[in-house]
Amino acid sequence: MSDTTGTQGADPTSIELLASAYLDGEVTPEERAQVEASREALDEVERLRQVRAVLGATTEPPAISVREAHLAAALDVWDRMPETERAGEVTPSAGLDAAAAAAISTPAPSSLNSRRDRRSGRGTTKWLLGAAAGLAVIAGAGIVFQGLGTSDDSDSASDASEAEAPADEPASEDVGVAELAADEFSGEETQSAPATVSADDVESEDGRTEGGFAEEPAEEPADEAMEEEAPAEAAMEESMEEESMEEDVEAEAAPAEETSNDAEDPARPELDLETLENPRALADFGAFAFYADIDADAPVNADIEPPFNTCEIEFAGTFDFDTFAGPALYQAQEVIVAVDITQTPPSVIAFTEICEFIASAPLPSEEAFDQRLLDEQAG
Amino acid sequence: MAAARNGDRFALDQLLRRHYDRIHAVTKRIAGGTRDADDACQEALIKIVRNLPKFDGRSSFGTWAYRIATNAALDELRKRKRRPALHMVDDRDDGGSGGPVSVDPVDELASMRVDAVADRLAIDEALDELDEDFRTVVVMRDIADLDYSEIAVVLDIPIGTVKSRIARGRKQLANKLRLEDLPDLVADVTSETSRDIGNRAADFERPTDLT
Numbered sequence: 001m002s003d004t005t006g007t008q009g010a011d012p013t014s015i016e017l018l019a020s021a022y023l024d025g026e027v028t029p030e031e032r033a034q035v036e037a038s039r040e041a042l043d044e045v046e047r048l049r050q051v052r053a054v055l056g057a058t059t060e061p062p063a064i065s066v067r068e069a070h071l072a073a074a075l076d077v078w079d080r081m082p083e084t085e086r087a088g089e090v091t092p093s094a095g096l097d098a099a100a101a102a103a104i105s106t107p108a109p110s111s112l113n114s115r116r117d118r119r120s121g122r123g124t125t126k127w128l129l130g131a132a133a134g135l136a137v138i139a140g141a142g143i144v145f146q147g148l149g150t151s152d153d154s155d156s157a158s159d160a161s162e163a164e165a166p167a168d169e170p171a172s173e174d175v176g177v178a179e180l181a182a183d184e185f186s187g188e189e190t191q192s193a194p195a196t197v198s199a200d201d202v203e204s205e206d207g208r209t210e211g212g213f214a215e216e217p218a219e220e221p222a223d224e225a226m227e228e229e230a231p232a233e234a235a236m237e238e239s240m241e242e243e244s245m246e247e248d249v250e251a252e253a254a255p256a257e258e259t260s261n262d263a264e265d266p267a268r269p270e271l272d273l274e275t276l277e278n279p280r281a282l283a284d285f286g287a288f289a290f291y292a293d294i295d296a297d298a299p300v301n302a303d304i305e306p307p308f309n310t311c312e313i314e315f316a317g318t319f320d321f322d323t324f325a326g327p328a329l330y331q332a333q334e335v336i337v338a339v340d341i342t343q344t345p346p347s348v349i350a351f352t353e354i355c356e357f358i359a360s361a362p363l364p365s366e367e368a369f370d371q372r373l374l375d376e377q378a379g
Numbered sequence: 380m381a382a383a384r385n386g387d388r389f390a391l392d393q394l395l396r397r398h399y400d401r402i403h404a405v406t407k408r409i410a411g412g413t414r415d416a417d418d419a420c421q422e423a424l425i426k427i428v429r430n431l432p433k434f435d436g437r438s439s440f441g442t443w444a445y446r447i448a449t450n451a452a453l454d455e456l457r458k459r460k461r462r463p464a465l466h467m468v469d470d471r472d473d474g475g476s477g478g479p480v481s482v483d484p485v486d487e488l489a490s491m492r493v494d495a496v497a498d499r500l501a502i503d504e505a506l507d508e509l510d511e512d513f514r515t516v517v518v519m520r521d522i523a524d525l526d527y528s529e530i531a532v533v534l535d536i537p538i539g540t541v542k543s544r545i546a547r548g549r550k551q552l553a554n555k556l557r558l559e560d561l562p563d564l565v566a567d568v569t570s571e572t573s574r575d576i577g578n579r580a581a582d583f584e585r586p587t588d589l590t
Contacts, residue, residue, distance in 0.1 A: 016546050016550050017542065017543060017546045020545055020546035020550075021542055021546070024520065024526070024545070026527050048550075050553075050565050051521075051549050051556065051558065053565075054502060054556065054564060055408075055517070055522065061403070062400075062403045062407075062417070067399055070417075070421050071395055071424070073425065074424035074425050074427070074428045075388065075428070077425050077429060078388065081428075081429070083386075085429075085432060086386055087386075087432060320454060342457055
């Protein structure tokens with residue numbers, strides 16, 4: 001066939017473009033006629049067709065063992081998802097709870113003083129790793145931290161949700177980790193106080209309020225408070241073993257709501273979020289979580305994947321989060337803070353639970369951040 | 380799909396199995412023939428499961444799933460770039476760069492296998508050399524069998540960009556592959572009678588989306 005109309009004298013690039021689109025059936029009738037009238041274009045089509053065939057032919061299927069392992073792991077994740085999540089009934093407030101849970105598995109104390117304490121290794125934190133589901137409640141020497149440790153960070157929130165609410169304790173279905181910590185901390189207080197972690201409940205040695213986030217793993221033995229927690233832990237573990245746990249949670253939800261003083265949303269814990277007033281505070285918040293995350297003695301949470309990771313998908317191509325620092329109040333707005341080191345420069349990102357970008361700040365270098373902490377300590 | 384979303388575990392298992400080969404192929408071709416690709420595949424499956432309840436059906440399940448697979452593979456690529464020292468070793472399990480494959484030259488089957496491995500490695504290498512933007516769209520089109528509009532949605536780029544990237548990617552791939560040096564492979568894969576079932580893109584089941 002000779003070039004009668006179509007591509008004779010045409011730009012080679014346009015021929016390639018046409019040939020490729022023709023191969024995919026993505027041409028207009030005019031373009032189709034143009035290609036079919038040109039020997040050169042048809043030769044190019046044939047060449048590209050061979051490329052496509054070769055490419056497909058050499059895609060080796062995975063080994064059966066690999067496939068089965070992948071599928072089993074995925075189904076296992078499904079099995080461990082709470083019914084509410086499977087049903088897509090996770091509420092926005094639960095998103096923040098999930099953020100809290102994820103943050104808990106990333107050490108993210110909320111004050112610079114406590115950050116400084118942690119990084120200088122003074123070890124003022126009393127802590128207790130939680131049960132298998134990842135719950136931890138820490139109380140000691142006037143310091144109360146709640147923490148959540150789990151071997152599967154990605155499921156921290158859902159695991160926490162599943163682990164919560166021993167049958168004899170009030171709880172609501174989508175109660176957060178913070179609420180659970182408050183519930184377990186003191187029976188009497190739970191009866192009379194809102195089921196939340198308040199500033200009174202969670203206070204660091206220096207008097208600064210902790211945001212309900214986890215501290216580093218303890219190197220100190222548990223104290224009396226830990227002993228007091230033991231029965232609660234045992235009860236929790238027992239409750240985890242019961243398949244009917246979720247029904248129990250639902251059954252107990254009403255008392256929790258009745259006793260709650262939170263008239264607006266009794267089921268939602270009041271997270272004592274750290275207030276970040278400016279980009280620098282945002283940067284510090286993210287920096288601490290990020291650098292703590294890569295400390296050798298810190299829990300490894302590099303691949304935290306909280307249940308609210310839909311935002312990772314929404315942000316795909318824009319942000320690639322390495323570390324979730326946790327929820328916070330940025331300029332009076334509830335946000336989730338994460339660190340994206342693929343940005344130039346690496347950045348701390350604040351976004352809402354519906355994946356709306358709010359703000360970003362450059363992540364300070366570790367040296368600069370350390371120096372800032374030292375300066376504050378000295379000053 | 381609907382049954383899976385309603386909590387039917389068996390239905391979910393079947394849904395994942397139906398799409399697994401293509402998800403794996405996408406992650407392998409984008410992330411490379413390393414364990415990173417397997418990690419990306421696993422990551423993609425877990426994300427699919429976790430986000431299935433939130434899947435709104437605005438796109439087909441396949442488009443949605445392959446979008447997740449593509450992103451998981453791209454994430455793995457980024458992670459690899461950030462940690463080059465940990466990933467410089469080619470861990471292909473077929474002995475790809477680990478030295479010559481020892482076979483008995485008189486064993487015809489073994490010889491054919493060596494040829495097949497060599498062909499695959501040549502294509503892997505050519506793909507690896509392709510710019511990431513081009514490789515991604517070519518894989519999505521020629522392996523995942525997504526159409527232009529689906530690719531545009533997945534990558535959030537205009538259809539015109541998809542079109543040009545695919546054309547340029549294929550062109551570069553053709554130049555790198557030098558198909559004239561692989562006459563047997565070309566003859567084999569372009570012959571309807573000689574190809575192995577399940578071993579080319581067209582044989583991937585194009586699942587019928589129920590959404």
